[in-house]
Amino acid sequence: MQLSNFTDYSIRVLIYLSALTEGEMTNITEVSKYYNISKNHLVKVVYKLGKLGYIETKQGKYGGIKLKMHGSQINVGKVIRQIEPLELLDCSVSACNISPVCLLKRYLWDAKEAFLKELEQYTIDDLINDKTKLISLS
Amino acid sequence: MQLSNFTDYSIRVLIYLSALTEGEMTNITEVSKYYNISKNHLVKVVYKLGKLGYIETKQGKYGGIKLKMHGSQINVGKVIRQIEPLELLDCSVSACNISPVCLLKRYLWDAKEAFLKELEQYTIDDLINDKTKLISLS
Numbered sequence: 097m098q099l100s101n102f103t104d105y106s107i108r109v110l111i112y113l114s115a116l117t118e119g120e121m122t123n124i125t126e127v128s129k130y131y132n133i134s135k136n137h138l139v140k141v142v143y144k145l146g147k148l149g150y151i152e153t154k155q156g157k158y159g160g161i162k163l164k165m166h167g168s169q170i171n172v173g174k175v176i177r178q179i180e181p182l183e184l185l186d187c188s189v190s191a192c193n194i195s196p197v198c199l200l201k202r203y204l205w206d207a208k209e210a211f212l213k214e215l216e217q218y219t220i221d222d223l224i225n226d227k228t229k230l231i232s233l234s
Numbered sequence: 235m236q237l238s239n240f241t242d243y244s245i246r247v248l249i250y251l252s253a254l255t256e257g258e259m260t261n262i263t264e265v266s267k268y269y270n271i272s273k274n275h276l277v278k279v280v281y282k283l284g285k286l287g288y289i290e291t292k293q294g295k296y297g298g299i300k301l302k303m304h305g306s307q308i309n310v311g312k313v314i315r316q317i318e319p320l321e322l323l324d325c326s327v328s329a330c331n332i333s334p335v336c337l338l339k340r341y342l343w344d345a346k347e348a349f350l351k352e353l354e355q356y357t358i359d360d361l362i363n364d365k366t367k368l369i370s371l372s
Contacts, residue, residue, distance in 0.1 A: 097237055097346075099322050107338065108330070131331065172341070184237050192246070193269065197367045199360065200245065203310070207352035208235075214345035222337065229335045 103180045105133055105141045110150060110175065110220045114167030115227040121160030148178055172223065173216030182208055241318045243271055243279045248288060248313065248358045252305030253365040259298030286316055310361065311354030320346055 112127050124142055128135045142161055145151040152164045163170075186192070187201040195201070224230060250265050262280055266273045280299060283289040290302045301308075324330070325339040333339070362368060 097235055097318050097320055097322065099235055099342075104323050104330075108332070111332065111336070172338070180235050182235055184235065185242050192242075194246070194249065194362070194368060197362055197364060198249070199363065200310075203353060203356055203361075204237075207349045210352045211345045211349040214348045215341060218341055223341075224332070224335055225337065226335060230332060 097184070099176070099180055101137070102141060102144075103176060105131075105137055106145055106175060106179050107172065107220070107223070108133075109138065109141055109145060110163070110167070110170055111223055112230070113151065113161065113163045114170070114220045115224070115230045116162060119162075121154065121158075121162045123160045144179065148175075150175075167220040170220040171216055172218045172220065173212045173214070175220075176215055177212055182212075184208060235322070237314070237318055239275070240279060240282075241314060243269075243275055244283060244313060244317050245310065245358070245361070246271075247276065247279055247283060248301070248305070248308055249361055250368070251289065251299065251301045252308070252358045253362070253368045254300060257300075259292065259296075259300045261298045282317065286313075288313075305358040308358040309354055310356045310358060311350045311352070313358075314353055315350055320350075322346060 108131055109127055112130060113122065116122060124135055124138045127133075128138050142151055142153070146153055150164060150170060151161055153159070153161050184204045184207075185201065187195050187198070189195045192198070246269055247265055250268060251260065254260060262273055262276045265271075266276050280289055280291070284291055288302060288308060289299055291297070291299050322342045322345075323339065325333050325336070327333045330336070
């Protein structure tokens with residue numbers, strides 16, 4: 097049971113952008129260097145986060161990316177719910193013949209909700225105690 | 235976020251064995267046919283469940299496998315805790331440079347515990363309402 101790289105990278109991008117100062121922009125190359133994650137992956141992540149309304153992209157010479165809202169307004173549990181594939185098991189009848197009489201899928205659903213509810217207590221800003229320290233980690 | 239096939243198969247094997255009548259044994263070939271899961275996978279699953287003390291294996295002509303305890307004594311959350319790799323993200327410093335200042339791993343740990351606590355409410359017997367129905371699904 098692991099979160100996908102896509103979700104991992106998404107949260108990391110949101111953390112990085114939340115540490116920018118008011119009005120500051122960055123770009124995928126910078127984020128890629130900071131985390132040592134391939135630009136190809138980050139292009140997809142940034143596109144998805146843009147579609148979800150978290151990131152604003154400005155084209156052109158002075159363009160770049162930044163958050164569309166404050167990090168304190170981005171709920172970690174909600175982001176995971178939106179990005180992570182959360183089907184813990186394939187309980188379709190074609191995948192498992194006991195599916196019609198098995199209650200595991202119901203209990204797994206409850207467990208998944210308990211997992212997400214826990215993470216819904218936090219925003220991106222809650223993930224880093226001191227954002228000034230992020231700079232020195234690059 | 236998915237449970238591994240290994241965990242999926244483990245729970246299914248335990249369900250199957252819990253439906254046997256008192257003293258009855260089965261074998262990997264039967265379980266393999268019932269679920270349409272390869273014998274190779276099931277050999278590993280049965281070995282692991284044996285090591286964990288859930289399954290008894292009897293060698294020889296009249297041998298086979300059966301549960302070492304009643305299905306009502308096997309806790310689903312505990313089985314998942316014992317079998318499933320539960321490191322949701324690789325938060326080692328070598329994998330992610332912000333690890334020293336990032337609290338996500340702590341919150342993910344809490345969320346994982348909430349997930350498991352939910353499943354610790356149930357035993358293998360709780361997963362199937364009517365075990366007699368299992369037979370007709372083969």
